[in-house]
Every structure is written in C-alpha cells, then in structure tokens.
Amino acid sequence: xNAYWQCLRGIVLREWLRFVLQRTRFLSALVRPLLWLVxxxxxxxxxxxxxxxxxxxxxxxxxxxxxxxxxxxxLLFNGMxxxxxxxxxxxxxxxxxxxxxxxxxxxxxxxxxxATALISLLQVYAFLAIAWVYGVRPPAMGLLIALPAxxxxxxxxxxxxxxxxxxxxxxxxxxxxxxxxxxxxxxxSSALYPLWKMRxxxxxxxxxxxxxxxxxxxxxxxxxxYERFAGLAMAVCVGLTALFALLAVLTFNPQHAALRKKx
Amino acid sequence: xxxxxxxxxxxxxxxxxxxxxxxxxxxxxxxxxxxxxNGAGKSTLIALLTRLYDLQSGDIxxxxxxxxxxxxxxxxxxxVVFQQSTLDLDLSVExxxxxxxxxxxxxRRQANTRVEAELTRxxxxxxxxxxxxxxxxxxxxxxxxxxxxxxxxxxxxxxEASVGLDPASRLALNxxxxxxxxxxxxxxxxxxxxxxxxxxxxxxxxxxxxxLVASGQVDVLTQQQGDDLGSLFARLTRPAIAGATx
Numbered sequence: 366x367n368a369y370w371q372c373l374r375g376i377v378l379r380e381w382l383r384f385v386l387q388r389t390r391f392l393s394a395l396v397r398p399l400l401w402l403v404x405x406x407x408x409x410x411x412x413x414x415x416x417x418x419x420x421x422x423x424x425x426x427x428x429x430x431x432x433x434x435x436x437x438x439x440l441l442f443n444g445m446x447x448x449x450x451x452x453x454x455x456x457x458x459x460x461x462x463x464x465x466x467x468x469x470x471x472x473x474x475x476x477x478x479x480a481t482a483l484i485s486l487l488q489v490y491a492f493l494a495i496a497w498v499y500g501v502r503p504p505a506m507g508l509l510i511a512l513p514a515x516x517x518x519x520x521x522x523x524x525x526x527x528x529x530x531x532x533x534x535x536x537x538x539x540x541x542x543x544x545x546x547x548x549x550x551x552x553x554s555s556a557l558y559p560l561w562k563m564r565x566x567x568x569x570x571x572x573x574x575x576x577x578x579x580x581x582x583x584x585x586x587x588x589x590x591y592e593r594f595a596g597l598a599m600a601v602c603v604g605l606t607a608l609f610a611l612l613a614v615l616t617f618n619p620q621h622a623a624l625r626k627k628x
Numbered sequence: 629x630x631x632x633x634x635x636x637x638x639x640x641x642x643x644x645x646x647x648x649x650x651x652x653x654x655x656x657x658x659x660x661x662x663x664x665x666n667g668a669g670k671s672t673l674i675a676l677l678t679r680l681y682d683l684q685s686g687d688i689x690x691x692x693x694x695x696x697x698x699x700x701x702x703x704x705x706x707x708v709v710f711q712q713s714t715l716d717l718d719l720s721v722e723x724x725x726x727x728x729x730x731x732x733x734x735x736r737r738q739a740n741t742r743v744e745a746e747l748t749r750x751x752x753x754x755x756x757x758x759x760x761x762x763x764x765x766x767x768x769x770x771x772x773x774x775x776x777x778x779x780x781x782x783x784x785x786x787x788e789a790s791v792g793l794d795p796a797s798r799l800a801l802n803x804x805x806x807x808x809x810x811x812x813x814x815x816x817x818x819x820x821x822x823x824x825x826x827x828x829x830x831x832x833x834x835x836x837x838x839x840l841v842a843s844g845q846v847d848v849l850t851q852q853q854g855d856d857l858g859s860l861f862a863r864l865t866r867p868a869i870a871g872a873t874x
Contacts, residue, residue, distance in 0.1 A: 368733025375730020379716070379723075386718045458714040465678050466731035467703035473731075620681040 372468050373476045380480035384487075394442065394488045395495070398435035402496060406431055409557075418559055420591040428501050433587035434556025436489045436511075440519045441579065443488065445547055447481035448526030460619065471614050478527060478610065482519035489515055507590040514589035517602050518582040524609035525578075531616040554580040555587075578605050629692050631656045631815035632677075632783045637686035639672055646672040648838045650686070654783065654831070657813040659806055661826045661846075664835035665865050670819045671711070673835070674787045677817075678708050691782050704732070707776030711788040713768055717761040721752055721771050724760060725778055732779040746774035766797030773805070783815045784808065790825060798825070823857055836865045 384391065410427040421429070454460040463473055493508060503511075529546065551557075553570070554577050564571035574580055581601040588595035630653035639647040647669045654660050664670045675681040677688055683696050693701035715724050722743060729739035747753045750770040760768060769789060776784055786805065790798040802825050808814045818825070826832060828847040833840055841864045842849060846857060853860050 367735060371730050371733045371735060375727050378730070379719075379727050382719055382723060383716070458710055458712045459716065461678070461680055461708075461710055462714045462728065463731065464680055465703060465706070465708055466733075467700040468731075468733060469700075618682075619675075 369468065369472060372466060372472070373479070376463075376473075376476045377480040377483060380477075380484050384484045390446075391488065391491075394439055395492055397442065398438055398492050399495060401431065401435055401438070402428060402499065402501070418561075420588045420593040420595075428496075428499075429503075430559070431557060432493070432496055432501050432503065433590055434554070434583045436492060436515065437518055437556060437579065437583045437586055438551060439489050439492055440482075440485050440515065440522050440582075441547060441550060443481065443485040444519065444522030444524075444526040445529075446526075447478075447485075447523050448530035451477075451527060451530040464619070470617070474527065474614050474617055475610065478520060478523045478613075481523045481526075482516060485519045485523075486512070486515055489519075503590040504592060507592050510592055511586055511589040514585045514599075517599075517606060518586060521578070521582065521602055521606040521609060524606055524613050527613040528609050528616065531613060531618075550577060550579040553577050554583055556580075556583050578602070581605075630654060630689070631658070631691060632817065633689040634673075634677075635687050635689075637673070637676065637683075637688065639669075639676060639681065639684050646838050647676075650835070650838070650840050652833050652840065652843055654815045654817060656782070656815055657809050658831055659809045659816045659818065660831040660833065662817055662819040662833045662835060663821065663823070663826065663861060664819070665821055667837075668835040668865070669838040670835055671787065672838075674708075674710075674785060674819065677785055678706070679703060704779065705782045707779070707781035707784045709769070709772045709776050709784070709786045709789045711791060713772065715760045715768060715771060715775075718759060720757050720759055721747075721763070722756040724771060725775055728775045728778050734779065742778050742780070746778055749777075750774040764797075765793050766800065769793065769797070769801055770804075773801075777808070777814075781814070783817070785817050785819075787819050788821070789818070790820065790822065798822075823861060826857060834861060834864050841865070 406428045451460070454463075463477070464470065466473055490508075493503075496502075553573050555574060556579070560571055560574050560580070563574050578601060581595075581598040585595050585598035585602055588598065632654040634653070635651045637647055637650040638645070650669075650673065652660075662670060662673070672681070676683060677695075679695060679699055688695040688702070690702040691705040693705065695702045716727070719727070725743045725746065726739055729742060734742060744753075747756055750773060752767070752770055752774060755763065755767065760771060763771065772789075773784075773786075784805070789805075790801055793801065802818075805816055805818065809816050820826070826846060828845075828850075830846050832842065832844065832846045832849060834842040842860070844852075850857055850860055853863075855863065
C-alpha cells in the first residue's frame with residue numbers, strides 16, 4: 366500500500382513542480398476567466414437581465430451568475446491542456462518513464478488524472494480569491510462546500526481529456542479537436558446564460574444545453590457555492606466521471622498509437 | 629536462472645511482422661550487445677521488454693519473473709535507458725531521480741539512500757540541483773543511468789544510449805556500463821548499430837528484419853565465420869547495410 370501512496374505522491378509532486386515552473390501557464394489560466402468576469406460581464410450586464418433563479422435567493426448581478434461557469438471554464442481548459450500534455454508526453458517519451466513503473470497502469474493513469482485535477486483546483490481558488498477582491502463574494506461556507514464539487518468536475522473533465530488524447534494520433538491534430546470540444550461544451554451550457562434564456566431563443570439549442578455534461582458540472586458547482594445540493598447534476602457528474610475514466614483507461618494503449626503511426 | 633530470458637517472441641504491426649520467434653538469454657553480470665540495422669526490430673523489442681507494448685506471443689522473464697504473469701515483479705528488476713531522452717528538462721537532477729523513485733514505490737528513506745548512492749556512483753553529486761536542461765549530453769545520459777539503477781534492478785536495458793554523444797562521451801559511457809556488469813553483477817542489454825561499441829568477449833546478437841540471425845560470443849562467431857565483425861555484420865544484414873556504421 367505504501368508503494369501506491371509513494372507513487373501517487375511522486376506524480377502529484379511532479380505536476381506541482383511543473384506547474385510552479387510554468388508561471389505563464391498559470392497566469393494565462395487566470396487571465397482568461399478574469400477577462401470574462403471584468404470585461405465581458407460588464408458589457409453583458411445591461412443586455413442580459415437575470416431573474417431570480419435557483420440557487421440564488423434574490424436578483425443577482427451578471428458577474429455573480431457567471432462565476433461558477435468561469436470556475437468550470439478553468440477546469441475545462443486545464444483538463445484539455447492536461448490531455449495535450451499527455452499527447453506531448455507520449456511523443457516526447459516521458460510517458461514511457463511513467464509506464465515503466467511496476468505499479469498497475471490503471472493506477473498510474475488515475476494518479477495522473479488526480480494530479481492534474483488537484484493542480485486545477487489551485488487555479489480555481491486563485492480565481493475565486495481575485496473575484497472576491499473584485500466584489501463577487503459567494504458565502505464563505507459555500508467556497509468550502511464547493512471543493513468536492515470542483516474536484517469531481519476537474520476529474521470528469523481530465524478523464525474526458527485523457528479519453529480524447531487516446532484518440533489523437535499526434536500533437537498537430539490537437540488544436541482542431543479542441544475547437545470541436547472546448548467551444549461547444551462551454552457555449553452550449555449554462556455557464557454564461559441561464560437555460561431558460563436559451564429556450565426563449567431556440568428549443569433545439571435549449572435541449573443541447575440541457576444534455577451537455579458541462580451544464581451539469583456548472584450547476585453542481587453553482588449550487589454548492591450557495592450551499593445547496595444539485596442531485597441530478599451530481600449523479601450525472603459522478604456517472605460520467607466513472608464512464609470517461611473507464612473508457613480512458615481501456616483505450617489507453619501506446620501500442621495502438623504506434624500501430625496507427627506505422628499502419 | 630537467467631537474468632533475462634526472451635523466448636519465442638513474435639510481434640506484428642497489423643500485417644507487418646516486426647519480430648519473428650526471437651529468443652535469447654542473459655546470465656547475471658553479462659554484457660550483451662544487440663546489433664541491428666535501422667528497422668531491424670530493436671525498438672519493438674525494447675517496447676516489449678519494458679511493457680510499453682503488450683506481448684502477442686512468446687514470453688519475457690526477468691530474474692525468473694514472467695512479464696506476462698507477474699509484470700510487477702519483472703519490472704522491479706528492470707532498469708531502462710531509452711534512445712530518446714525521457715528526462716524532465718525543467719526539473720533538477722535530483723527531482724528527476726526522486727520522481728522515478730516514487731514511481732517505483734520507494735519510501736522517502738529508501739529514496740534518500742538510493743539517490744545519494746547513485747549520484748555518487750555517477751559522479752553527479754555536485755550537479756544534483758542543476759536543471760537537466762543545463763547539462764550536456766554525456767551528463768544527461770549519466771542521469772538517465774542513475775535513474776535506471778535507482779531501484780537496484782538486476783537487468784539494465786540501454787536502447788542506443790550512445791546516440792548523439794561525442795566520441796569521448798560514447799567511450800566513457802560504454803566503459804562505465806561495462807564496469808556495472810563487472811563490479812555489481814548487473815546484466816546489460818546494449819542495443820546499438822555502432823560496431824565499435826562491441827568487444828571480442830561480448831555476447832552478441834544480430835537482429836535483422838525481425839529475426840535473430842546470429843547469436844554467440846563475438847570472437848567465437850567471427851572465428852567460426854572467418855570474418856571480422858564488420859564483414860560478418862554486413863553479410864548477415866546485407867539488404868539493409870546502409871543503416872550500419874563501422
């Protein structure tokens with residue numbers, strides 16, 4: 366058991382060291398949601414009135430509405446960036462080092478997912494701290510309650526990223542895939558606008574948003590931040606995390622990548 | 629018991645056969661050179677030995693442990709230096725070593741002891757805090773060897789480990805690895821396509837188009853065939869001789 370713990374600790378520590386060394390990556394992960402919060406939200410505040418909706422008890426400014434969506438946006442980008450680093454690692458060979466560990470491959474991959482998720486959480490809380498200073502202040506207890514919700518979402522999106530990276534033949538193909546994954550997931554969700562607004566515009570788009578896993582991720586975090594429990598969102602996120610992780614582990618095989626290259 | 633035993637190993641990329649019924653064994657403390665032109669199947673063999681690829685047919689035993697049946701026990705006895713550097717360039721020498729120790733489940737105390745021992749053995753103690761990016765090619769290879777030996781394996785695989793090094797570093801690396809065999813009883817499988825890295829007393833295996841076309845001690849093989857090593861290698865791998873360098 367100790368061997369597993371040491372291995373997990375080592376993988377998390379390596380991700381931490383890489384994160385600390387890549388300050389620009391940290392800054393860009395923060396700048397993106399902050400721009401949305403400060404610039405986009407200011408412009409949209411007047412255009413988009415938010416009525417009283419759950420879990421809020423009263424009318425809220427648009428900045429308050431988009432905070433959970435932007436927190437999840439950090440997790441989405443990091444999950445995908447994590448998978449980008451998997452493709453990079455696979456091409457550069459450092460994935461080979463990970464796989465020479467005598468511990469089971471499933472454990473190694475799950476440890477890598479957990480490490481990526483934990484580093485993402487640091488960025489989310491750094492963002493929430495800046496938002497707090499900016500004046501968007503969810504209940505203090507909500508910030509604590511949201512921690513497991515954010516971790517679950519981070520794991521779900523990292524597992525999705527790993528699953529995608531298994532399907533990507535090489536690094537160059539990655540950017541295109543991202544455009545077909547990140548943008549639809551983000552914009553077809555409740556991150557930037559409540560779904561009833563979307564329903565006013567298009568019933569079809571509303572249903573796409575309603576079945577989007579990212580919508581459930583955002584709602585889980587939104588409710589947790591306001592000390593409420595979103596049962597359906599939780600069930601969807603737990604189920605999809607398990608499904609994505611299972612598929613990612615089953616489809617992870619460097620041999621397949623080699624066969625595709627040579628084939 | 630052999631330190632490394634490969635039996636009836638075959639592997640195909642789809643319809644293309646990369647390895648065909650390859651079999652050999654290494655005794656404890658033996659240095660064996662695996663020669664082969666580019667595309668002979670060396671990299672596929674290394675990928676199978678390190679469990680990067682799953683076995684299709686045949687078996688590999690490391691210190692008696694089957695990679696198919698007891699992969700954990702087998703991999704614990706195996707150290708690897710890959711052809712392409714797999715070090716984290718932005719981490720320090722010591723951080724790279726500690727990461728590897730963790731992957732092998734060594735406790736903090738074990739890691740401390742092993743890291744100190746390997747840094748000393750590779751004469752890298754003074755460079756432990758330097759980032760790998762700041763090291764030259766020869767030192768990076770030494771870090772990779774230190775890393776490969778950190779968990780005290782009985783078998784060390786070096787896949788074209790001297791590629792990209794200057795002649796002096798290449799020679800030093802070759803000598804150093806031989807001393808590991810002589811002084812510590814570690815068995816070494818050294819894959820290369822450079823004939824000057826092979827000595828007369830070495831065990832030699834020549835891989836060509838996925839088949840083992842010669843196997844035995846170098847001086848015995850050359851006497852039997854009445855050739856020097858260069859001519860023997862050229863004759864055995866004739867269709868692909870362009871990949872070999874004397």
